[in-house]
Amino acid sequence: MYRVDFFDAKIIEGTTTSIVLDNGNIKEVSENYTKGAGVRALSRGSWGYTSVDGDFDLNKAIGAASELAVGMDERSPKEKVDILDISKPVARNMPHVRIDPRDISLEEKVKLLKEIGNRAKIDGISSTSAVYSESSYKVLYTDSTGIEGEYELMRTGFAISAVASREGMYQAGRESRFGVTGYEIFEKHDAFKLAESAARTALELLDAKPAKGGNMPVILDPELAGVFAHEAVGHASEADLVLEGSSILENRIGQQIASPLINIIDDPTLHEYGFFPFDDEGTQSQKTVIIRDGVFDSYLHSRETAAKLGGQPGHCRAQGHAKPIVRMSNTYIDNGNSTLEEMLEEIRNGVYLIGSRGGQVNTGEGVFQFNAEKGYLIENGKLTSLIRDVSLSGKTLEILNNVRMVGNDLTLNSGRCGKGGQLVPVTDGSPHLMVSEALVGGA
């Protein structure tokens, strides 16, 4: 029917409700209903892709994508692309939603969010904001090889931020928790306490000193170390980046690239924010070890990259009905056996970097830069002055090799990861890490 070698479609339909609170007032209550399909077609080495919204005709969309693929192949023919065959996925190991948020009235959610906002409004805090969101959607996947799968997933979560100001200086504290769960997320996480904690961070930072830059030993808290695992190592192990020549991890499989203390894992089967039962090309999800005892073990693959490089697919995701690309899910550095106290004792003098305000990485050159939320100077094995506007930068492989101690206190944080203009839910995490030398940037 279609003159192509392969096609597939992801159909997604769902509802999102969000409430935004700003300085104690509801700023926005909104509902979104969405339905759409993303269709890919492959003709020899060329991809065609079509996305359609709303009330669409799937056959017409497959026809349009096929026409694009064939057209591209005729105009710029190139080496054939293979798509790995997979077995039919099963929506197993689904998270159990105990309290369906759709059974809770909008009024009750508004009331709860207002109370959360109030808790952040402590003395010295000049403004607060809080967000609640829930989304429930159904995904259907089908391809030209006969693979089919279907699942429904619920995601809920909340975020709080508080700003403290004094004499023209402003500092912010933030907390957020998102998961593949129902309204019981408010039982798992104490949103009131987190609101107070965001406010306290903002207040503390008013009295923090600007950091002094330079090369020094550092301890990374689980949040910042998790961001490092995701941004610097996770992205570089995405096989699409490897194939386009944008990864320092190209041709590194089997090599010792990190301290033997380091194990980095991506596991979409965990019931965390990055969970999925099968990915957006129908591959059953499974745990992937990226680095085992310091040795680079595996890239993250799609069906296309796995066919090309050898490996297991299962890491190809799309935002909504966009074109799926290789992505992470729940990425973490696994536990070691040190404690923070032992690290402080060992490091003697350096900087303890806490939390993350985001960062960026150049996977091709293997360099990165992350801003910590705050830090402490470490003097004679003790945490002393609080410091602000502090960042960590350097070369990914150097940091991996400079890890001297890995903590036993793995913690995961939820967030959204952007790549190719698409955002997908992920978590990243780590225990505390002690690094013998890293470049700390200051103001």
Next chain:
Amino acid sequence: MMMYELARKGLKAAMEEGADEAEILLVEDHKTSVDIRKNEIEGAKENISQGLGIRAIVNGAVGFASTNIISHIEDAARSAVRSARVRERDPDWIALPSASKYPEVSGVMDPELEQMELDACLLQTVRMIEGAGTVPGVIVTSGSFSRSYGKRLIMNTNGVEVEESSTGISGFADVITTKGDVSTAYDFAISRNNDLDFAAIGKNAAELARSSQHGISIEPQRTDVILHPFAFADLLGSTFIPSIDADNVQKGRSNLKGRIGEQIATERISITDDGLLEGGIDTSRSDDEGVPSQRTEVVKDGIFRSYLYDTYTAGKDNVKSTGNASRGSYFSTPSVGPRNFIIDYPGLDVIADTDKGIYVNTVIGAHTANAISGDFSVEARNAFTIKDGQIDKPVRSLMISGNIFEMLTSINGAGTDIRKVGGIITPSVRIPGMSVVG
């Protein structure tokens, strides 16, 4: 015609459900893009998208709903009313914008782009690869071409009815060296008209990657730093622009609160927010809630003149909206956003005018800046030393840090190399005594 009927149907459903006022934004967009992966064309994409967003106001409370299922417009209208009912009256709410006369704009709709065929799209994409290919030992790792054609209708129950069509084209190329020292770079360009030089995008990126090879290390120091338009626009977007957003100001999240009329920058700088610029990326007859577009002086000769307002924040300050309501998409409610944001500073050959310093092409991590205090600490990419008025040696790894507000008062030179970086239009600028850590 179909769009108008649909919008009227939605407004009617909202009013019948009990709304006092209602507004519909309807968009249709057709985008074609071609992707490059490792010097080859990977494939083509067609995105046909549509959607609508409805604001319904009940007793001074605003509710919102959106959908891309056009046949669900009446359900969405009722859902917006339901959302409004769970909120209490907002004492700051005045009204949706009223019917207005709209200015004409030019250079935003190019029939060539509307009708562009796949062959032409492909040809431009190939030009980027060929442009990069003129520099030996460099390939395009990823890149893309895109062209789009879209329509937007805003209609509300206060008589606003404004429809616009527009086109756009863009290209970007990420490149890497394949021989010797590994170095990367990127370039991009965007326009409303079919006037981009795609070969130059590939070539510029490739030359930059090649000249960045074999970078040296430098000692931490304070020195003159020249920021390329890409780097400066990135920093402005993450620090200064949020500070003039009236919403942030009203909520105590801006360093510029209460500072209208103050000297906040060197007197040689003027900054204009211009919704009417010919061919501008953010040019249109109205903003995203139907307020006529205008030019707003933000900074004139270093004096701070105006915040940017949408209708809601303008109502709070008892002023007129500056036409800065902005929505990322039909599923977002309006908030304050810049239009074409133009930085004006007398230009000269700023590199030749600099004895010693650092030239920075791009930065990574600008979004991690502290938007309120203006402090930033970012990684400089494709940086070079400047010696005796000339670009000298590439620098391998460099952190630059500073404060945007201090920078604006200390800028002491700008180039003649004005670039459209999305909606931000700026030359390169020179900042004396910036902290750099190599």
